[in-house]
Structures are given as C-alpha cells and as structure tokens.
Amino acid sequence: MSDRPTHSAGAFSLGGVEAHASRSLPRLLLPIAAVGAGLALLPLWLGHSRVLMGVAVLGLAYVCYTIAFNVIFGSTGQLFLCVGALAGIGGYGGAILADSAGWPIAASILAATLAATLTGGLLSFVAVRRSLGVIFTGIITLIFSLSFDALVLGLGELTGGDTGRLITSGAGTLLRDKIPPYYLMLALALLFLLVHGLLRRSHVGWAFRALRDDEVAAELAGVDVARYRVYAALVGAAMLGLAGSTYAFTEGRISPTTFGFGEVDIVVLVMLGFGGIGALFGPIVGAVTFTIVDEILIDFGQLRHVAYGMLIILLFLRLPRGAIPTLAGLWQRRRRPKG
Amino acid sequence: MALLELDQVHKHFGGLAAVNGVNVRADDGEILAIVGPNGAGKSTLLKLIVGLETPTRGAIRFAGQEITQAPPHRVRQMGIAMVQQTPRHFASMTALENVALGALFGRAGAHRQEEQALELAGEALSFVGLADRRHDLVGHLNLHEQRFLELARAIAGGPRLLALDEVMAGLNDTELEASIAIIRAIRDQFNMTIIWVEHVMKAVMSLAERVVVLDFGTILTEGLPAEVMRHPAVVKAYLGQEMNHA
Numbered sequence: 001m002s003d004r005p006t007h008s009a010g011a012f013s014l015g016g017v018e019a020h021a022s023r024s025l026p027r028l029l030l031p032i033a034a035v036g037a038g039l040a041l042l043p044l045w046l047g048h049s050r051v052l053m054g055v056a057v058l059g060l061a062y063v064c065y066t067i068a069f070n071v072i073f074g075s076t077g078q079l080f081l082c083v084g085a086l087a088g089i090g091g092y093g094g095a096i097l098a099d100s101a102g103w104p105i106a107a108s109i110l111a112a113t114l115a116a117t118l119t120g121g122l123l124s125f126v127a128v129r130r131s132l133g134v135i136f137t138g139i140i141t142l143i144f145s146l147s148f149d150a151l152v153l154g155l156g157e158l159t160g161g162d163t164g165r166l167i168t169s170g171a172g173t174l175l176r177d178k179i180p181p182y183y184l185m186l187a188l189a190l191l192f193l194l195v196h197g198l199l200r201r202s203h204v205g206w207a208f209r210a211l212r213d214d215e216v217a218a219e220l221a222g223v224d225v226a227r228y229r230v231y232a233a234l235v236g237a238a239m240l241g242l243a244g245s246t247y248a249f250t251e252g253r254i255s256p257t258t259f260g261f262g263e264v265d266i267v268v269l270v271m272l273g274f275g276g277i278g279a280l281f282g283p284i285v286g287a288v289t290f291t292i293v294d295e296i297l298i299d300f301g302q303l304r305h306v307a308y309g310m311l312i313i314l315l316f317l318r319l320p321r322g323a324i325p326t327l328a329g330l331w332q333r334r335r336r337p338k339g
Numbered sequence: 340m341a342l343l344e345l346d347q348v349h350k351h352f353g354g355l356a357a358v359n360g361v362n363v364r365a366d367d368g369e370i371l372a373i374v375g376p377n378g379a380g381k382s383t384l385l386k387l388i389v390g391l392e393t394p395t396r397g398a399i400r401f402a403g404q405e406i407t408q409a410p411p412h413r414v415r416q417m418g419i420a421m422v423q424q425t426p427r428h429f430a431s432m433t434a435l436e437n438v439a440l441g442a443l444f445g446r447a448g449a450h451r452q453e454e455q456a457l458e459l460a461g462e463a464l465s466f467v468g469l470a471d472r473r474h475d476l477v478g479h480l481n482l483h484e485q486r487f488l489e490l491a492r493a494i495a496g497g498p499r500l501l502a503l504d505e506v507m508a509g510l511n512d513t514e515l516e517a518s519i520a521i522i523r524a525i526r527d528q529f530n531m532t533i534i535w536v537e538h539v540m541k542a543v544m545s546l547a548e549r550v551v552v553l554d555f556g557t558i559l560t561e562g563l564p565a566e567v568m569r570h571p572a573v574v575k576a577y578l579g580q581e582m583n584h585a
Contacts, residue, residue, distance in 0.1 A: 203443060206453075210429050210440050217427035220389065222415040222444035222496060 028197040035284055036190045043179050050178050057250060059291030060185035064243035065264060066271045066283035067192040071199070072236035074278035075208040076229045077215075078124060079138035084264030085148035086237050087244025089116040091254050094245035096158050098169035105169050105249060113241035120237020121230055128226040145261050152256050164255025167248060181250035188246060189284075192239050197280055204231060212278065262305050267294070270308050273315035276322030285324050342367045342532050343388065343419075343500055348397035350383055350556075357383040359556035360397070365500070370526055370533045372547035372564070374540070380556040381536040382424075385502045388534065389421045390414040402499065416447035420493035424505040426485040428477040435473040438463050438491045445496015456495075463491040467521055483514045487521070494525060501525065503535040507542045515539065519546050544568070 039060075046052040065083050072080045080086075093112030097103040103111070123144060127137040152159045159165060174180040199205050207228040210218035215225045248254045257263050267290065275286025297304050319326045341364040350358040358380045365371045373381050386392040388399060390411040399407045406414055415421075420441070429437050438460035443451055451459070464473050467487040472480060480488060486506050493501055507518055519542055525531050537543050543550065544564050551561040552573050560570050567573055 203453075206440055206443055209431060210444075213429035213431050214427050216391075216411075217429065218440075219411040220391075220415060220421055220423075220427070221441050221492060222412050222446070223440070224410075224412045226410075 025201075028194075028201060031281065032190060032193050032197065035193070035281070036186065039186055039189075040183070043182055047179055053178050053182055054251075055291065055295055057181050057185050057247070059287060060182065060189050061243055061247040062264075062267065062271060062291060063189045063283055063287040064185065064192055064247075065240060065268050066275070066287045067189065067196055068236040068239035068243065069268050070272055070278065070283050071196055071239065072120075072124075072232050074272065074282070075199075075212060076232040077134055077212055078127065078229055078233060079134045079141070080120070080123070080233070080236070081138050081142040081261070081265050082123070082145040082148070083240060083268050084259040084261055085145040086116045086120050086240040087247075087264060088148060088152065088254075088259030089119055090241035090244030090246075091248035091259055092152065092159055093241075095165065095167045095169075095248055095254060098249075099165075099167060100158065105175075108169070109242065109245040109249070112245045113238055116241025116244070117234055117238040120240070121234040124230045124233030128229050142261075145265065149256060149260065160255065162256065164253055164258070166253045167251075170249045171252065175249050176252055184246060184250065185243075188243055192243075193280065193284070195235065195239075199235070200280065204228065208232065266305060266308050266312070270311050270315070272322070273312060273319075274323045276325040277320075279322065279325055282322055282324060286322075340367060341365065342369075342402060343534070344398075344400045345384075345388070346398045346400070348384075348387060348399060349395045350380070350387055350392060351395045356556050358387065358394075361553070361556070361558055363551060363558070365532050365534050367499075368526065368530045368532055370522075370535065370546055370548045372543045372550045373534065373536045373553060374538070374543060374550060375553035375559070378555075379553040381553055382504055383556075384553070385421065385504050385534065385536055388414075389419055389502055391421075412444070415445055415496065415498070418446070418497075418499035419502060420445065420496060420498035420500070421502040422486065422489045422493050422504065422506050424508055426482070426489045428485060428488065430477055433474050433476060434464060434469060434480065434488055435460050437477060437488055438495045441492035442495040445493075445498065459495050460491070463495040464488075466494070466524075467491045468517070483510060483518075486518075490521065490525075494529065494531070497529075498531065500532040500534065503533060503537070505536055505538060507537055507539040510539075515542060518542070522546060540568075 042056055043053065046056055065087060069080065069083050072078050090112045093115050094108040097108035097111055098105050123141055127140065132140065153161055170176060175184070200208070207218070207223045210221060210223050211225045211228060219225050244259060248258070251258070271286030271290050272282060273286070274289060275282030275284065294304065297307070315323065343365040345361055345363040348358055348361045349356065361384065363384070373384060375381055383392060387394055390406070390409050390413065394407055397407070398405060401417060401419060404417065406417060409417070429440065432440070435457060439453070439456040442456035442459040443453070461470070461473060464470055467490050469484060469487055469491065472484065477485060477488065490506070503522070507515055510518060522533060523546060526533055535547065547564050549561065550564045550567040552559040552567060560567055560573060
C-alpha cells in the first residue's frame with residue numbers, strides 16, 4: 001500500500017479557483033456589452049436609409065435565429081431543420097391573434113412564443129424518446145418544416161397563402177418606425193446571447209458540453225441526456241418564436257418566404273457553420289458576415305441559394321468546427337513560440 | 340447485507356441468451372470478480388447493472404431499491420458508477436473538468452456548486468495519481484491514464500458501488516500493480532463495493548474476495564478465488580490456460 005497515491009486536497013483547491021475565475025460573470029457580460037455597443041452605433045451610419053435599416057433589422061432577426069439554433073444544435077447536437085417553421089409559428093401566430101382575434105400585441109407575441117416553445121419541446125421529446133440520431137432528427141424536423149409550409153398555404157384565409165398577409169396591428173407605432181425596430185431586435189439578440197451565456201456557465205452548460213462530446217459517457221456520469229436535450233429545444237424554440245413574432249410585427253407583413261426553409265434554415269446553417277457551431281459569439285460573426293454578403297449578392301436572386309448549399313457542404317467537410325474557430329486556432333498556433 | 344442483488348436476470352438478444360437466469364449478490368464493501376471466457380455474458384451483466392441494457396426478465400435491486408428499468412444516469416445518481424474497458428471521455432474538457440462532471444451530476448440531490456465540484460475533482464485526480472495532468476485535454480493522456488481518469492470521475496461522485504469492466508486489459512506489470520493498489524485503496528478508504536469483470540487472473544487472484552464464474556450466460560460456480568481456481572471444470576474449460584500464462 002505504500003505506493004498508493006495520497007490525498008492532497010489543498011493543492012487542488014487552487015485549480016478549482018482558477019477554472020472558476022475564467023468563467024466569471026464579467027468575462028461573459030463585457031463581450032456581450034461590447035457587441036451591443038458596436039451594433040448600437042450602426043444606425044448612425046445607415047439610419048438615413050429605410051431600406052438599409054430594414055436589411056439591418058433582418059440581419060438581427062437572423063442573429064436571433066442563429067443563436068437559437070446554436071442552443072439547440074450547437075449545444076446538444078439536435079439537428080432542428082425547422083428554424084423557419086418555429087419562427088413562423090411565432091410570426092403567423094402573433095399576427096393572427098393580434099389582427100384576427102383582436103388580442104393586444106404583447107399578449108399575441110407571448111402566446112405565439114409559447115406555441116413555438118411547446119412545438120419545439122414536443123419535437124425534441126419525440127426525437128429523444130425514439131432515440132433518434134442527428135440524421136433522423138433532421139429528417140423529422142424537415143418533414144415538420146415542409147408540413148408547416150403546406151399549412152401556411154392551405155390556411156390561405158388566415159395566412160394570406162402564397163402572397164402573404166399584412167399585419168395591421170402596430171401600424172403607425174414605433175414598431176414600424178425606421179430606427180426603433182432595429183434597437184428592439186438588437187435587445188432581443190443581446191438577451192438571447194446573455195441567456196445562452198448564462199446557460200453555458202451553469203450546470204446546464206456542463207451537461208450540454210458533456211452530451212455533445214459523448215452522450216453515453218454523459219449518461220454514465222449522471223447526466224440526464226434526454227432531459228437536457230428537451231431543455232435546449234424548449235429554450236431555443238422560445239427564442240425562435242419570440243424573434244419570429246417580434247420581427248413580423250416590425251416588418252408589417254409576412255409571407256411563406258419570410259420563414260421559408262430555403263430563406264431561413266439554409267441561411268442559418270451557413271451562418272452558424274461559418275461562425276462556429278457551439279461558440280457563443282459564432283452566430284453574431286456568421287449572421288453579420290452573411291447578411292452583408294447576401295446584400296452584396298442580392299442581384300443573383302435564387303442562385304445565392306446554390307452558393308449557400310455548396311458553402312454548407314464545404315464548411316461541414318473541411319471546417320467542421322466553423323471557419324472562425326478554425327482560423328482562430330491557426331492564428332494561435334502561428335503566434336505560439338516554437339520549441 | 341447485500342448491497343446489490345440480481346434475481347433471476349435474463350437478457351436475450353433475439354434468439355441469443357447472453358445472460359440466462361443469473362443470481363448474483365454483492366455485499367457492502369466487497370470486491371467481487373466476475374470471470375469467464377469471451378462471450379460468457381460478463382460485460383452484458385455489468386451493462387444490465389448500470390442501466391446500459393434492460394433485462395428481458397428478472398429483477399435488479401440496489402440498496403433495497405428496484406433499479407431493473409432505471410436509465411444509466413438514474414443508476415449513477417443512486418450510487419453505481421462504471422469504468423469501461425475502452426474509456427469514454429469528454430474530449431473538449433480538461434482532465435479536471437472531466438472529473439468535475441462526475442462530481443456535479445453523479446449523486447442525486449448533492450447540488451454541488453461548480454467550485455466545490457472542481458475541488459473534489461482535484462482530490463480525485465490526486466488520488467489516482469493524475470494531479471499534474473489536471474489541465475491537459477483527455478486526448479493527451481495515454482490509455483492507462485485515461486482509465487485512471489475514468490476511475491477518478493467515477494469516485495468523484497461518491498458512489499457506493501463501482502462496476503469495472505476489464506480495466507486491467509493491456510496493462511504492463513507496473514501499470515497492473517498501480518491499478519491493483521488504487522482499486523484496493525478505493526475499497527479500503529471509501530468502503531466501496533466493487534464488481535469487477537476481468538480476464539487478467541493475476542489481478543483477480545490478488546484483489547478479489549469472491550469470484551463468480553460465468554459461462555454461456557449462466558453461473559458455473561462461485562466462491563473464494565483459490566477454491567474457484569481449483570474447481571476442475573473451471574480450470575479445464577475456462578481458466579487453465581490463462582492461469583498458466585499469469
């Protein structure tokens with residue numbers, strides 16, 4: 001027994017403190033505040049143009065969608081190919097409740113967000129109960145997405161069908177002004193970042209990391225993988241419902257393309273793949289970059305989607321961690337002194 | 340008193356009976372080895388205990404509670420931890436974080452704070468001799484160290500029973516001695532019950548207090564290591580060749 005390793009708890013308390021300090025709250029809040037401050041200045045540059053501010057608001061909606069997708073897919077590996085559909089439940093649900101049922105806008109947004117949350121949670125629950133892997137989760141959510149598109153077209157009287165519908169609630173208010181919608185969507189994006197950041201710092205974040213790395217090992221370590229997957233889906237779907245609904249009211253009109261699979265899901269996949277799957281600020285980098293790229297390529301119309309499709313294949317094959325984390329890793333390796 | 344009881348446990352994969360009506364009990368603080376030839380159902384038995392497989396028939400009780408249908412995380416939180424032959428770790432985490440995860444989630448109702456879990460993880464790493472590797476990513480550890488890391492994660496949650504699946508396979512003599520010393524220390528220091536599937540008979544003879552021999556999913560014999568090893572059928576059919584090598 002003389003070779004038995006001995007306890008030395010004191011020597012390890014330092015290790016714990018070091019690791020804990022690196023996850024301190026200011027280290028989370030400061031970058032979010034810096035991102036917020038940077039983006040808050042944008043209207044000073046683009047504020048003269050209603051069109052460009054509209055593009056910026058759409059860009060922030062994509063930031064919100066991408067953060068939500070990052071919570072679901074980046075954190076727990078659930079390939080939810082129904083980002084647009086869940087945001088659409090928020091958008092269409094809010095519009096119908098406010099305009100057709102006469103509900104106040106805030107109540108409509110809340111109810112539509114709740115509907116999206118429950119739908120996302122249910123999809124995850126089914127996938128978890130059936131032990132569906134990434135691919136089959138992708139397939140059932142894609143089918144849901146296509147069904148949602150069909151439902152929007154089928155319920156033409158409520159949704160406006162192919163041509164979409166105008167949203168009269170909120171007309172003439174700050175929601176339709178040139179600048180305020182931008183700050184509203186920015187506030188949502190920062191709130192989502194904060195929520196995701198806080199989740200990552202908590203027990204939930206530990207569970208997310210563990211199950212993303214190896215779900216069998218996570219289960220054996222005591223992590224209820226199924227429960228945390230459903231948690232992630234509920235949080236992500238709530239974000240999608242809230243962002244989709246809020247965006248719809250600021251835009252004043254919605255159509256199948258507002259929340260279409262090609263227009264939202266594909267783009268969000270590219271944005272997250274580029275920014276870095278699982279990285280907290282990956283959605284910001286990806287969404288801002290591709291909103292600018294999309295605006296530059298707008299004259300190419302539907303051909304842009306071909307480019308996006310090829311980019312997804314390239315990103316997943318060559319840069320599975322995402323372009324930004326890969327480049328950052330290369331940069332760090334170059335800067336590290338040799339020997 | 341029996342901490343763990345398997346009562347007429349069966350596990351069928353299609354037409355194959357991997358475990359066929361097995362009754363096993365492990366007492367508090369006991370080191371119980373399960374041996375037998377390849378395909379005898381040893382590893383399946385451990386998977387049934389920790390919830391990675393569900394019995395086709397029969398019952399498993401731990402500390403008086405039925406755990407027959409419990410999922411792995413629930414079994415872990417109730418106090419049964421497992422170390423596998425091929426270690427499974429969290430590649431994005433350091434050694435310290437890997438073990439801290441076991442301290443955070445490994446025990447129901449513990450509600451440990453992150454800082455406390457990291458401190459416990461440091462102690463567990465020190466216990467298995469990996470103190471100086473705590474900030475390394477798992478990929479930088481060799482197989483022997485990875486097994487010790489999994490052992491550290493298992494004990495960090497404070498289980499009452501440790502299920503070990505061929506953790507001595509492929510070790511050289513020095514590593515084998517170190518592993519035996521650590522497993523004995525775990526039992527002595529924490530009064531942990533250990534159920535241990537193993538092929539390395541030298542280690543079994545040195546460490547086990549009782550041995551169960553499985554063959555074709557059924558128990559061939561059980562008893563003290565020296566008695567079991569002298570059992571003619573065991574020597575002839577399953578262990579003779581390996582004992583000669585040991």
